[in-house]
Amino acid sequence: MKQCKSCMKEIDNNATKCPYCQGYQQWFKNPQYLGFLFVIPFIAFMIWQTNMFKSKNFTDFKNNFKVDEVRIVQSDNNKYDIITYLISNDTDIKWNRINYEVIGYDESDKLVLTNSESEWKFIIQPHSQAYLSAKVERNKNVKKWKMKITDLETSRF
Numbered sequence: 001m002k003q004c005k006s007c008m009k010e011i012d013n014n015a016t017k018c019p020y021c022q023g024y025q026q027w028f029k030n031p032q033y034l035g036f037l038f039v040i041p042f043i044a045f046m047i048w049q050t051n052m053f054k055s056k057n058f059t060d061f062k063n064n065f066k067v068d069e070v071r072i073v074q075s076d077n078n079k080y081d082i083i084t085y086l087i088s089n090d091t092d093i094k095w096n097r098i099n100y101e102v103i104g105y106d107e108s109d110k111l112v113l114t115n116s117e118s119e120w121k122f123i124i125q126p127h128s129q130a131y132l133s134a135k136v137e138r139n140k141n142v143k144k145w146k147m148k149i150t151d152l153e154t155s156r157f
Contacts (some may be wrong), residue, residue, distance in 0.1 A: 001106065048129070054139045056093055058152045064090040067147045083084045084133045085147045098122040099151040104142035112141045116150070124152075 001010045006023030013067045016029050024030040066088040073082045081140040083102065089095060097120050104113035134147065 002105075011147050021111055056154045058095075058149075058157055061091050062149065064068070065149055065152075066090070067149065069145065069147070072145070081136050082133055082137050083136060083145050083147075084131055086129055087124060087132055087149070088129045089126060092126045094125055095124065095152040095154055096123045097148060097153040098124075098132065098135070100132070101148045101150055103146045103148060104136065104139060105144050105146065106141050107143050113139050114136065 002013050002015075003009070004011050004018040004021060004023060004027055006018060007021040009018070009020050010026075011020070016025055017023070018025065026148055068086045068088075070084040070086050073084070074080075075082065078089060087098075097118070097132070099116070099118045102115045102117070103111065104115075106112050113136070115134070117134060119132065122132060132147075136145065
């Protein structure tokens, strides 16, 4: 005879379930734990699909991006310029949350002004293009603008 693990009453040595309290003597024979056998592969599949272990760094792919200036629009109060850029993604990865820098140069290609920004709602799909507008201070010394992407993320959600 052995003791039940739940109610501590004496039961038969071969009993897998207590006749008094209905407690299972071995956890793996409890049908309530059977559901975990289906949940564990599902969780493993979900983790695999999120690409959690496949970190992609923008610096490895930065040569696969092309930035072209589309147009410059002056604001109504002449304090700002709004520059629209076309960004081309030549990778197999969906990128989002862009960090960029807009740099203003004078006639002799000397740096005059920089403006760093982030756009959390930005998304660019694989092998596609997306527009991005940047708001910069108006400066009479700036003759040309250039956009430089400093970082992009690949988070799934």
